[in-house]
Amino acid sequence: MPSILITGANRGLGLEWARQYAETGWRVLATCRQPEAAHELQALARRLPELSLHRLDVTDAAQVRSLAGALRGVALDILLNNAGIYLEKYAEPVLGLLDYDGWARTCAVNTLGAVRVTEAFLDHVARSEWRLVVTIGSHMGSITDIAAPGSYYYRSSKAALNAAMKGLAQALRPRGIGVLILHPGWVRTRMGGPNAPLLPEESVLGMRASIERFTLADTGRFFRYDGTEIPW
Template sequence: MATVLVTGVNRGIGLEFCRQYAEAGWKVLACCRRPAQASDLEGLAIHYPAISIHQLELGNFGQIDALAHALASEAIDVLINNAGVYGDGARNVPGDIDYELWTQVMRINALAPVKMTEAFLPHIARGGRKLVVAITSLMGSMGDNSSGGAIMYRSSKAALNAAMKSLSIDLGSRGIGVLILHPGWVKTDMGGTNAPTSPAESVAGLRRVIDGFSPRDSGHFLDFRGRELPW
């Protein structure tokens, strides 16, 4: 049985990843901040016993190390760094930027996925697929930015993209691949109700890209349809 570890699974894209991978017969290591408040995830785990729920606060790197130690016997085929925060609000404009919040957004969106990859490298190296996935955003593209705004979110995703591009090179010699994936504009709490893409459609597309991975894809910035995006 193949194994996937997914972060940020209490709702939206993360929850849908758990659903689809469990339906496909995978073992799912589902990580979220507050499992006791994740009722949809708990219901999914009851229906699919191959889903195990693990408490993880991504901003606490000690917890990441502790979870990696607790799961030391696991071989992980695919690590999906899905969790993220937006941070930006109406007040986050030049002259009124909350730098403490910006630091936290960077920690969750950019640093934590790298820390997860580092902590779980031994597990991934033992897996059959040996693949790290970063769920990013086209909003992290500097080439696509024509509207400005969202400085915290944009900069954190740009940093994530750069870090994962480097990791794709650094880990290539170990046979570990890295995918940098944009899920589209998705109907989630972050994406809003006007988004054109459902979580089910987005995740189905992301899984097709993941399933079709080859080493030549490592380090490329792709959307959920497999199209290459501008940096």
């Protein structure tokens, strides 16, 4: 049975990733900061025995190391870095009044968290058959695509994430480990809002197709959910 570990699996895209992979017979290790409050994920786990819940805050180095140790010996075919925050959704920053603590927190989750989890679980991925790290980025991390002001925290955290994952792809290629960066599109989740055109199931189905097509020739590349490549 192939296996996948998902960060931020308690809602939105993370929950949909967990559902789709568990329903197709994968072993799903679904992680989030507060499993006891993740009621939809708990219901999913009761229905799908292939799915298990695990506590993980990607900004807590000790917690990341502890879970990696608890899962020692487990082979992870896919490590899915999905956890992320977008503080500007609630209050767009104004020049002269930037919240540098909020900016640092955004980078701590979106950039450092994904790299920290990847580093901790490399041996788990290396012992699997698929050997793939998938990271959920955003087209807002594409410097080429910036055409308007704002979203400084989120944009810079995702651009830094792209750079880090591109570098990791080069480092991990000799071990046969691939790195795939995916933009899910504008999705109808709490982060995306009610006016988003895509449903979570549509987005995840598209991204899963990119995963199915992946070869090491694609490592370090950046794709939309529909398979088209995004400029850096």
